[in-house]
Amino acid sequence: MTSTEQAVETFDSLDPTTDEVVGTYPVHGPDAVAAAVGRARGAAEWWASLGFAGRAERLRRWKGVIVRRMAELCDVVSAETGKPKGDAQLEVVLAVEHIEWAARNARKVLGPKRRPSGLLLANQAATVEYQPLGVVGVIGPWNYPVFTPLGSVAYALAAGNAVVFKPSEYTPGVGAWLVRAFEEVVPERPVLQLVTGFGATGAALVRSDVDKIAFTGSAATGKKIMAAAAERLTPVVIEAGGKDPLLVDADADLDAAVDAAVWGAFSNAGQTCVGVERVYVHTAVYDEFVAKLTERARQVRPGEHYGPMTMRSQLDVVRRHIADALARGGRALVGGADAVGERYVRPTVLVDVPEDSAAVREETFGPTITVTRVSDMDEAVEKANDSTYGLGSTVFSRRRGMELARRLRTGMTAINAPLSFAGVAALPFGGVGESGFGRIHGPEGLREFARPKAITRQRYRMPLVMTTFARTPKTDELVRRLVTVLHGRR
Known part of the structure; x- marks a missing residue:
């Protein structure tokens, strides 16, 4: 090492199934982050100058690379998260749909539009258009390391911004793969860049010269990001956690509702921000629903149907929630106190759990579910809304689906199917309360990464x-x- 060279701090990415090292990445400090943002600033003007059509063509080429090498990307996702490759493929496919939607619709959503000028100013031609912000910082999560961050990255790029992407320290390889694939189709300028590291790297990105931050993660971290961003009045979009309810009405298709509850609660080891954590069931069908749910849950096997807990510290949270539920009088019909192992958590179905217990009030982020009997759907809505969170929700009802969906204090609701709102690229994704604010996906997601410009011209x-x-x-x-x-x- 010469006197001008300095050792670069690095960290290892581990396979949570085996603890095998699958990659080594640099810990980028404030200077490196600032340099990346500076490069992005220079690239942003060029990227914006390509126009909607030019950017759409590059985004579609990026999409093509991802699809043609999907098996390779799924291997990286599976290695860093432990999830089955089929689940990895599902999130990649959904992400590809979002890239295409953003590319195809950016001009229609963000292009110039006439506005009525009113009688007193009838001589004015009034228009509004949406201009790129410049540089967007994206801080992504580890649980869906392709689908979730690309919900911000793809839309920010389609709107004409350059992006500096900081993936989770648990999935840096996925972020690196996506950025390298983009560089293959946009080699001219550093329009999409990667910075890796831990919380300090993310904090440096928030405090850097970016024009907006898009963050996905816990509410606690989201609050810290907001506080740091306030120093420069940097706007933020926050997609935080959830404690999502599923409502089952007396006339529901119980087999479909049970299937949705099992998938929503246990897929990805329950590590899903819009996963089902609470179920409120009409008393008329409660016993039958619980019997069916118990039978189905016993057929779900960790290591086959879902992977280990990616973040080992989450095991303690799941263990604490189960213990608290049981100590407060709850019963485990599947799983229970011994469900939490060294890497995996067995599916756990809890009943008779008090509404003020940790298992009901706090985000568990593990393969557990509470089931509560309610006298009617009014009680179900009241209990579902009694939460600091408000991200997603699900309703199973043949006659009252839309009515109940509109009454739920959440950003999104699926009726008679699990989590379908996440897959519809035209719909906005986001929550209220402790679940955050702002929206990704859909027209709202494109506008999130652009500034409205009002123009009047006297005729x-x-x-x-x-x-x-x-x-x-x-x-x-x-x-x-x-x-x-x-x-x-x-």
Whole structure:
């Protein structure tokens, strides 16, 4: 090592199934992050100059690389998260759909549009258009390391921004793979860049010269990001956790509802922000639902149907929630106190759990589910809404699905199917309360990464000119009469 060289701190990415090292990556400090943002700043103007069509063409080429090498990407996802390759493929496929939607619809959503100028300013042509912010920092999660961050990255790119992407320290290889694939189709400028490391790297990105931060993670970390971003008045979009409810009405298709509950609760080892954690079942079908759910849950096997807990510390959270539920009088019909192992957690179905217990109030983020009997759907809605979170929700009802969905205090609701709102690229994704604010996906997701620009252009001179010191009392009287006719009627 020469005197001008410095040792670069690194960290290992581990396979959570075996603890095998699957990759080694640099820990980027504030200087490295600032340099990446600086490079992005220079690339942003060029990327924006390509226009909607030019950017769409590059995004589609990126999408093509991802699809043609999907098996390779799924291997990386599986190695870093432990999830089955079929589940890895599912999130990649959904991400590809979102890239295509953003590329295809950016012009329609963000392009110039005429607005009515009103009678008093009828001589003005009024338009609004959405201009790129510049550089967007994206901080991604580990549980869906392709689908979730690309919900911000792809939309920010389609809107004309450069992006600096900081993946989770548990899945840096996935982030590196995606950035390298993008560089293959956009080799000219560093439009999409990677920074890796731990929380300090993310904090450096938040405090850097970015124009917006898109964060996915816990509510606690989201609050810290907001506080840091406030130092520069950097806007943020926060997609935090959830404690998502599933409501089962008396007329529900119970087999479908049970299948949705099992998938929503146990897929990806329960490590899903919109996963089902609470179920409220009408008393008329409660016993039958619980019997069916118990039977199905016993057929789900960790290591086959889902992987280990990616973040080992989450094992303690799951263990604590189960223990608290049982100590408070709850019963485990499947799993229970011994369900938490060294890497895996067996499916756990809890009943008779008090509503003020940790298993009901806090995000578990593991393969557990609580099931509660309710006298009617009004009680179900009341209990479902009694939460600091408000991300996703699910309703099973043949007659009242839309009514119940509208009453739930969540950003998204699926009726008679599990989590389907996440797969519809045209729909906004996000929550309320402790689940965060702002939206990714859909038209709202594109606008999240652009600034509205209002423009007026005078087409001809009006006989009544109000914005001049040459205005006369006669003009004021005519304006008063006109406004009275237009707006002063009883």
